[in-house]
Amino acid sequence: MDKFEKLTGIAAPMPMINIDTDMIIPKLFLKTIKRSGLGVNLFDEMRYDDDGNERPDFVLNKPQYRDAEILVAGDNFGCGSSREHAPWAIGDFGIRCIIAPSFADIFYNNCFKNGILPIALPQETVDLLMKDAGKGANARMDIDLEAQTITTSDGEVIRFEVDAFKKHCLLEGLDDIGLTLEKAATVDAFEAKASAERPWV
Amino acid sequence: MSAKTLYDKIWDAHLAHEAEDGTSLLYIDRHLVHEVTSPQAFEGLRMAGRKVRNPEKTIAVPDHNVPTTLDRANAATMTEDSRIQVEALDKNARDFGIHYYPVSDVRQGIVHIVGPEQGWTLPGMTVVCGDSHTATHGAFGSLAHGIGTSEVEHVLATQTLIQQKSKNMKVEITGKLRPGVTAKDITLSVIGETGTAGGTGYVIEYCGEAIRDLSMEGRMTVCNMAIEGGARAGLIAPDEKTFDYVKGRPHAPKGADWDKALAWWKTLHSDADAHWDKVITLRAEDIAPVVTWGTSPEDVLPITADVPAPGDFEGGKVDAVKRSLEYMGLTPGTPLSAVEIDTVFIGSCTNGRIEDLRAAAAILKGRKIKQGLRAMIVPGSGLVRAQAEEEGLADIFKDAGFEWRLAGCSMCLAMNPDQLSPGERCAATSNRNFEGRQGRGGRTHLMSPAMAAAAAITGKLTDVREMM
Ligand code: SF4
Numbered sequence: 001m002d003k004f005e006k007l008t009g010i011a012a013p014m015p016m017i018n019i020d021t022d023m024i025i026p027k028l029f030l031k032t033i034k035r036s037g038l039g040v041n042l043f044d045e046m047r048y049d050d051d052g053n054e055r056p057d058f059v060l061n062k063p064q065y066r067d068a069e070i071l072v073a074g075d076n077f078g079c080g081s082s083r084e085h086a087p088w089a090i091g092d093f094g095i096r097c098i099i100a101p102s103f104a105d106i107f108y109n110n111c112f113k114n115g116i117l118p119i120a121l122p123q124e125t126v127d128l129l130m131k132d133a134g135k136g137a138n139a140r141m142d143i144d145l146e147a148q149t150i151t152t153s154d155g156e157v158i159r160f161e162v163d164a165f166k167k168h169c170l171l172e173g174l175d176d177i178g179l180t181l182e183k184a185a186t187v188d189a190f191e192a193k194a195s196a197e198r199p200w201v
Numbered sequence: 202m203s204a205k206t207l208y209d210k211i212w213d214a215h216l217a218h219e220a221e222d223g224t225s226l227l228y229i230d231r232h233l234v235h236e237v238t239s240p241q242a243f244e245g246l247r248m249a250g251r252k253v254r255n256p257e258k259t260i261a262v263p264d265h266n267v268p269t270t271l272d273r274a275n276a277a278t279m280t281e282d283s284r285i286q287v288e289a290l291d292k293n294a295r296d297f298g299i300h301y302y303p304v305s306d307v308r309q310g311i312v313h314i315v316g317p318e319q320g321w322t323l324p325g326m327t328v329v330c331g332d333s334h335t336a337t338h339g340a341f342g343s344l345a346h347g348i349g350t351s352e353v354e355h356v357l358a359t360q361t362l363i364q365q366k367s368k369n370m371k372v373e374i375t376g377k378l379r380p381g382v383t384a385k386d387i388t389l390s391v392i393g394e395t396g397t398a399g400g401t402g403y404v405i406e407y408c409g410e411a412i413r414d415l416s417m418e419g420r421m422t423v424c425n426m427a428i429e430g431g432a433r434a435g436l437i438a439p440d441e442k443t444f445d446y447v448k449g450r451p452h453a454p455k456g457a458d459w460d461k462a463l464a465w466w467k468t469l470h471s472d473a474d475a476h477w478d479k480v481i482t483l484r485a486e487d488i489a490p491v492v493t494w495g496t497s498p499e500d501v502l503p504i505t506a507d508v509p510a511p512g513d514f515e516g517g518k519v520d521a522v523k524r525s526l527e528y529m530g531l532t533p534g535t536p537l538s539a540v541e542i543d544t545v546f547i548g549s550c551t552n553g554r555i556e557d558l559r560a561a562a563a564i565l566k567g568r569k570i571k572q573g574l575r576a577m578i579v580p581g582s583g584l585v586r587a588q589a590e591e592e593g594l595a596d597i598f599k600d601a602g603f604e605w606r607l608a609g610c611s612m613c614l615a616m617n618p619d620q621l622s623p624g625e626r627c628a629a630t631s632n633r634n635f636e637g638r639q640g641r642g643g644r645t646h647l648m649s650p651a652m653a654a655a656a657a658i659t660g661k662l663t664d665v666r667e668m669m
Pocket of ligand 1: 311312332549551610
């Protein structure tokens with residue numbers, strides 16, 4: 001997995017609530033058996049018209065946001081389907097960090113498995129960052145995972161919280177499966193005990 | 202020992218390891234797999250030279266992509282990419298030696314219907330699947346939730362999941378439901394009350410007289426949509442109904458194992474003085490037959506209400522409502538019962554079980570659907586379909602003018618050819634009314650099977666109580 005340490009990039013504002021994973025990547029594009037290549041279809045229905053032409057008013061189609069690496073969005077981001085194609089598409093587009101007042105549970109977890117940092121902050125703070133993002137390409141934000149800070153284009157520093165284990169894995173680019181397999185003996189012992197207690201499982 | 206909730210008990214029984222920061226390794230009893238969210242996980246295993254740790258606890262069935270038309274044995278009914286995905290699952294199931302129900306098997310169906318039907322889902326288990334509606338299995342008092350593809354790979358390789366414990370939320374439905382009100386109306390009303398993020402960070406336990414009174418099918422409908430309320434999982438404590446449902450199923454315990462299992466299952470309930478982080482109480486008498494009017498499952502109103510206006514809401518919801526009314530083509534103030542529909546879809550893991558089909562048939566018997574309407578019933582599994590044929594329900598549907606399909610997810614998410622066209626308005630028994638969910642530009646109103654059947658007859662959103 002890609003490491004995530006620091007990021008300085010353009011933030012795109014998407015002030016909508018309940019952005020669901022069907023919007024992020026419509027099911028049409030779930031028929032792939034690969035993880036890569038989904039970026040062109042990120043937000044497909046909002047981004048392109050019925051003939052496949054870009055809608056000029058969609059934020060990621062605007063010249064100043066085409067290279068956005070950060071997304072600032074409304075409450076409950078990533079709700080709906082568990083499809084990991086959503087963070088795959090986001091990552092493939094080049095976005096590495098999403099800031100919102102809250103995230104849906106499965107989506108939030110999926111981000112960390114794909115080198116993407118989701119940051120949940122109080123509504124007022126997100127409003128402030130949304131405004132900053134509205135300034136366009138000149139307004140770059142700095143994200144520092146180690147220090148757990150966001151620095152706005154005006155130099156204001158905002159602290160965020162992140163689970164210590166998830167932070168560690170993201171900083172080091174660690175593979176969860178490898179880490180768990182190191183605990184194989186513990187799992188074996190648990191399994192032996194559990195299957196004695198619950199032999200029907 | 203301090204008092205525990207049902208969730209606490211199941212959690213504790215499956216905790217294989219806990220780090221100091223609370224990061225836990227949870228042992229997984231059942232892993233369900235379908236074709237859409239698994240190919241990349243199996244590919245990951247192959248690339249790392251890993252095996253499936255417990256193939257005997259892993260069950261796969263294709264459901265999302267498969268056509269539901271009667272000619273589906275013909276490969277030409279599937280698009281190239283769908284076929285590749287289903288074939289990948291065939292191959293992965295074979296290569297890794299996991300239980301498999303191919304499209305040709307009568308037991309094939311929607312993964313969340315097949316699991317309980319075959320007795321794979323049992324009380325007190327941990328059940329996961331790369332699908333958010335895994336919450337369905339919580340109806341058995343099992344801790345069941347959706348996971349992403351990386352986690353699918355993690356469970357395949359290790360039979361565990363890295364988890365943080367959620368908080369406990371109790372949703373109590375007191376009293377008795379009024380006639381015409383169903384499990385679907387309960388679950389939609391709860392989401393209407395809490396909002397789609399109201400359950401975020403929680404595992405919900407549903408309880409109260411109205412929940413106890415529900416059949417297992419109804420309980421599955423309630424738990425199925427726990428995820429739409431943002432919860433990690435929804436649970437209902439097992440009782441005699443649960444045990445009766447489970448007993449004798451192909452993979453349920455037998456003999457001495459049954460007795461031992463039953464003794465444990467009977468301990469699976471929240472202690473009287475257990476701590477709840479959040480409690481919601483609804484009176485069953487206050488719940489009406491409901492429909493959704495917008496593009497979020499929280500956009501719920503009784504069928505007797507009018508389409509709301511953006512100004513009725515606050516904060517970020519004002520813009521969201523504006524957008525969704527435009528998408529849905531609805532004008533504030535219009536009575537919901539005046540909204541005309543083009544299509545009816547009865548099926549999905551929310552409402553594709555035998556009881557749902559019986560409820561629809563009770564309304565459709567001796568009646569015809571509105572002329573020009575497109576209407577389809579898609580049973581949740583091959584076995585549900587067979588039972589409905591045996592009970593004569595299939596004839597009622599066909600006589601009424603419904604298409605009687607083979608099992609699959611179908612128009613719930615429209616990955617197969619069953620899709621809405623732009624602007625097409627559908628009365629659906631599924632679980633999501635998101636923009637484009639049932640096809641690009643399609644407009645979805647969620648409701649119960651009886652309500653969908655009533656809408657099929659009148660061609661409008663309809664109060665089923667007028668037809669009973
Ligand atoms: S029926 Fe719908 S919600 Fe259920 S598993 Fe299939 S696609 Fe998902």
